[in-house]
Amino acid sequence: MEAFGLLVHGFAVLLTWKTLLLMMVGLVLGIFVGVLPGLGGPNGVAILLPLTFTMDPTSAIVMLSCIYWGALFGGAITSILFNIPGEAWSVATTFDGYPMAQQGRAAEALTAAFTSSFIGSLVAVLLITFLAPLISSFALKFGPPEFFAVYLLTFCSFVGLGREAKHKTLISMSLGLLLAGIGMDTVSGQLRMTFGSSELLRGINFLVAVIGLFGISEILLTMEERLALRGHAASISLRVVLKVWRDLPKYWVTLLRSSFIGCWLGITPGGAIAASFMGYNLAKRFSKDPESFGKGRIEGVFAPETAAHASGTSALLPMLALGIPGSGTAAILLGGLMVWGLNPGPLLFVEHKDFVWGLIASMYLGNVVGLVLVLTTVPIFASILRVPFAAVAPMIVVSCAIGAYAIQNAMFDIWLMLGFGVVGYVFKKIGIPLAPFTLALVLGNRAEDAFRLSMIGSGGDVKVFWSNGLVGSITTLAFLLLFWPLIDKAFGSVGRLMRPAKA
């Protein structure tokens, strides 16, 4: 019950006009980036991050997480009305959402999408509220070897469970870890890989790389497409909302199943994309008439949206409790924490109670406010798409440049951003995944420090990673996951359940 008391305190921290205003601003900006083509959750958060540099950490994280919720809500609008998934995880929403819009049931589909997003996030936030304090107090006992084992587990699971070609995941991850190592070595103070350049002395900033990789490269990719679009317009009336909500209890199995899938895949690095497809596929498989899916069935909207949002939200759990982000956006929020001088990890729950519980309370509040906001303002946001991309693209470029410069006040970073933009464009086109790169870049130094501190502690003996039951089992699990594809082949039938979703 301690969690409950702290949560109430968290709400008390939040319920000021200033924070509520920031929340609204964050949500509106978030929906905006969610609706715009070529932008989305991680890009939006990365680009808007500099806005928060001068705020206190609590206000900053409230605003950023609201941008994130907003972007999640916004993605559904374009999927349903225009058949354009704003994000990979909204692809499954288009299967039934767009047919519904074609049948003149756009308002119903949108209400269903927003409501199920809300439910998915709520389940995940409840999970965070009760599980995060437990995990973090458990993790307080962790020493450097345990932390390194957890990092290793994260990296290995990306390689082992990722759906991309293994060598490409490995390229992406090792490149990220290498770039993270540029600059001053924190343990010995030696310079590494700077080649005498004073600009490289600072190292490669994670956020600069992210802005280039996601923001700039996304614009280049978007420009390749034909950007003309036709879509439905919709406004949501209270009558429709109530009608959908009245029917909601009928779908409790679907909602619960998708929430569960979402939470599970969000905490493990399966991610929102896999979660939404899995939610959709399972709803279809367990349905009495699977044929009707894809023709405008409301369950086909409920299932993927709930799963995607449960997953997107629960990805914040490992970030808060262990300092390990479960998704790209969580990684960027983690980067934000470091900018504000907070050290992500289990100590956060002890040293910055106000901050953590303020954040968790803002997840509840942000979702409620967000739901009301999207339900009432859909027509306005849908009409954002009338703005031609030729006007939006240069504005995004400028925002990216502002973001990249503001982090360290360095012109070099703007050039770095441009370089990463090109790298991101090429990598995306030849199928090198960017998520492992992002994760490696943000965790690289911490992982290396943990490893070297363990080595100092043990006098250079690698056996320290198997020195007790806990660290030994995590390390072993990491290696198991690394070689999961091989194990999977051996037990083929078990593996099929893990990834029924194919994009």
Add this chain to the structure above:
Amino acid sequence: MSDSEIEIVVEDPTAPEPDSPAVTDTRVVDITVSLLLMALAVTLGYDNWRTGIAWDSTGPQSGYFPFYLSVILAGASLYGLVAALLSRREASETFVTRAQLRRVMAVFVPTLLFCLAVQFLGLYVASFLLIAAFMRMVGRIALWKSLLTAFLFTAVMFVTFDIAFDVIMPKGPLEAAFGY
């Protein structure tokens, strides 16, 4: 409700033609990227080897971790190179068509010029120029609309960042003339 009728229509006057010839295919890009990554891995690996990759009494030296990472990177790229070389040429997909490349360059080149302009003219002047020129030339949007949008956006950015949030951006001669 009459929701089913299409209401929002956006045109794209300079869209790439779908039947444009390919500039290059994925296989060639795959090979090039693998070679570049291998070169990078060798450069970084050499630098780390110089820094020290041995273990001393307190564990690994500074270069240890990055050195072995460069080895992994080189290995994975080599695998990618071999896989790309062995793959059948006909099976390879188009990397980019000529029309697509023209559009990508239509964003990339202005962005490059924008970055240059930031260095000499400051961010706000550069951003005004970029937005106005891009809207006019790529989007074929009326000149007055382009200029107005560019001015408003730049002004809002200036007020938000430099004045309200105290996030200082690079400035050029124009801002200096106004005393900022």
